[in-house]
Amino acid sequence: MHTLIETNQLALRVTELAEEVREAYGDEPLTVLGVMTGSLVLMADLIRQLDMPLRVGVMQARSYRGTATTAGDLALNLEMMPQVAGQNVLIVDDIFDTGHTLENVLAGIRQQSPISVRSLVLLSKSERHEVAIRPDFIGFHIPNEFVVGYGLDYQDHYRNLPFVAALEDHEIASHA
Numbered sequence: 001m002h003t004l005i006e007t008n009q010l011a012l013r014v015t016e017l018a019e020e021v022r023e024a025y026g027d028e029p030l031t032v033l034g035v036m037t038g039s040l041v042l043m044a045d046l047i048r049q050l051d052m053p054l055r056v057g058v059m060q061a062r063s064y065r066g067t068a069t070t071a072g073d074l075a076l077n078l079e080m081m082p083q084v085a086g087q088n089v090l091i092v093d094d095i096f097d098t099g100h101t102l103e104n105v106l107a108g109i110r111q112q113s114p115i116s117v118r119s120l121v122l123l124s125k126s127e128r129h130e131v132a133i134r135p136d137f138i139g140f141h142i143p144n145e146f147v148v149g150y151g152l153d154y155q156d157h158y159r160n161l162p163f164v165a166a167l168e169d170h171e172i173a174s175h176a
């Protein structure tokens with residue numbers, strides 16, 4: 001694997017993203033919803049830099065199964081999520097790739113009658129987008145490589161890496 005984004009770059013950019021979120025919401029109460037499992041590390045770093053009245057919740061969206069590095073069927077589980085009716089909601093995810101996950105998550109949340117919904121992702125792969133929507137806050141635009149670390153997995157490994165790295169083709173094949 002080769003490193004794409006170093007630990008200190010991640011820390012600096014997450015601090016900037018927190019500032020952008022503070023500018024957007026001011027002192028308004030906010031509900032931050034992390035899309036599990038990939039947003040786990042970003043959520044932990046981001047929410048500790050937000051100082052408005054904050055509620056934190058999680059939901060699960062999962063589309064990548066087994067050895068696949070292309071999207072399969074998407075399973076959404078909103079049962080773990082707090083009530084969002086009448087709330088300003090910020091969806092947080094690790095990566096916006098084809099965009100289908102976020103598009104589905106946004107549609108699911110909008111059905112719960114929030115006041116507003118915005119979205120924040122750490123990474124965006126512009127070359128791969130297949131949907132019309134875009135996240136409101138984006139940490140980094142990255143090339144079309146399969147990335148791991150800082151919450152992102154390959155077959156549930158590598159989420160604990162403190163940096164973002166791209167896997168080489170043979171590393172993906174070797175897990176297959």
Ligand SMILES: O=P(O)(O)OC[C@H]1O[C@H](OP(=O)(O)OP(=O)(O)O)[C@H](O)[C@@H]1O
Pocket residue numbers: 035036037038039061062063064071093094095096097098099100101102152153
């Ligand atoms: O833009 P897309 O092409 O839809 O891909 C983005 C989604 O894929 C990953 O989730 P994954 O299904 O791998 O689950 P995970 O968060 O548990 O790793 C990632 O965390 C995003 O939620």
Ligand SMILES: Nc1nc2[nH]cnc2c(=O)[nH]1
Pocket residue numbers: 064095097098145146147148152153154
């Ligand atoms: N780990 C990981 N999950 C993804 N989901 C969509 N794209 C990616 C990616 O590049 N890496």
